[in-house]
Amino acid sequence: MSKNSWILYIGILVFGLVAPFIFPAFKVQLSILCVLIVLATTWNIQGGEMGYNTFGNILFYGLGMYLCASVQVGMFFPLAEWTESGGEKTFVHTPSQFFQGMAVGLVVAAVVPTIVAGLIGYAILGLRGHYFAICTLGLGVAAGEISGGIEIIGAGQGFTTPPFPNIGGLEARGEFFYFLSFGALVLTFIAVRAIYTTRFRLILNAIRDNEDKAEAMGIETMKYKITGWMISAFFCGLAGGIMGGLVGYIDSTDVAFDGREMGVFMVLMAILGGKGTLWGPIIGATLFHFFKEGFWTFFLGWQYVALGVLIVVIVIYFPEGLMGWLREKYPERFGEVVDEADRKAQVELK
């Protein structure tokens, strides 16, 4: 790692740490941005590096969301009564209960989806191409529909996550969730970056380029595919758990297993930035979040129309994404970020 990239990383880290104090009004938006980046980066492990275009990572996100909230409530109070009482809180978490519940909940929210991914991975990841895409799409929607029928997690009426304890009010709540999601982002980035410097990434790329050939070369592709999916599931579940607490209300099809929004967003963000790169999904997610907030603010009511048009335009005119386009257009003139990624990719190819 060169000196310049260290400066870049430390700069971003410092910016991330002081951002909620510079822009206090945008704390929630910044936390959502962190979650979006986590989702896009982990989608990229499948879609970009491995060539398995999944719509199903939303499954782990939603699972994490429900698990975190359920554990947080269920550790101290009966879960069924909590969901039955709906909005009116009959139970109140003390601060220590809240934070303990959140900590345990996040661990469960990250670990259980990982196990689920490992269990279903063998069956699902054997599918190829569009069969895999449609199958994972079905998986996400099925999870949403089925969780919408289960009474103990609120069924159709939704699940209210434990409210933030009464210390420091909204400010403290925003800061807590911001640092939680920023922590998840940093963790994801470090993990993914570490993975991308190992042989593992080369194997994933080999699977993307020609799976049969990779198999013929003696690589146990299934093992690596499942491992890749489990890594994605871990961070997706974590992001889901944080997002559940941040939103404060979980609905089966509109918040948790929201294939129409989050499930497409993560694909779109990675493609917008340029899939198959480390920085692409991050840049894509940041840009996309600005776009999205712009749409949601200025075209309120028309935001999905704008979103649909955006998807079509990105897919037709920018299938290589921003990074791919820039790299093609200005191979030398582009800033450090791309050069770094580019050089690294070339070194790894040799």
Added chain:
Amino acid sequence: MDFLVFQYPMITIQACLDGLLLGILFALIAYGMALQWGVMNIINIAQGDLVILGGYIAYFMYLYGIHPAWGVIVSPIIMYFVGIAIYKLVINKVVDRDLFISILATFGISILFMQLMNFAFGADVVLANSGYGTTMLFDNNVVLPNSKIFSAFISILFAICLVVYMKRSKLGRAIRATAQNARAAKILGVDTEKVYAATFGINAALCGVAGALISITFTIHPYMGLPYTIRSFMIVIVAGLGNLPGVAMSGMGLGIFEEFADYILGTEFRIGSVFLLLVLILVYRRFKLSRKREYLK
């Protein structure tokens, strides 16, 4: 097991008949999907939304006092041009590309349509009342709305017409030639661009017919499109491309499965069970194929 289905055989008959009539409709939609999949190698996620749009056309005729059954003729004509427009604007740019690009592009169209329909027609569940009455069978134990019988009849009629058209007409031959080998067809003077546009238009028209029938027999709602897409995809992969009797059979099978899932698991799990069945079928298919691969080794 004290499910009603097992205690009263009449409910079983009811579910089977309902499922059969429903499944014929599904098969019609699936036929459109098989057509464009075979010819253009595109999986259209917006298929279900085209169906719903076709349904709204019939519903609007009903609102303006025209009998909604005429929608069966009007809606495919309008939908044909909608299909051509979609092809010219979006699909022709993604035809030769990676399949995932086309899935994502049509997903975008699907979201767009969903929301435009939501604006234009409102988010209410609507149905066009045909006033056809009901038929009672087996001592009034089994109730069949005549509209369902009508819709099954019309679906079969359209399917037969289409098969004959594909076999006999010049365009039908061109479509089949393009499906077999697009490049060879081009060399022999087939305007494949035109064939693709026509295929997409015919698919949209079929969706229009199915939508009009659905608006008469069931209900329509702007967000109900995706399940129809998934159903038709499922039917096509079970039957295989270009296997028309198979499409009809698996369509009816899916219809019966859904009715039983509705009775046994409850209505709230109906859509969920469809999607879960899709996953199970794909996984089953994967293991079957992998066994074949090992055998080849």
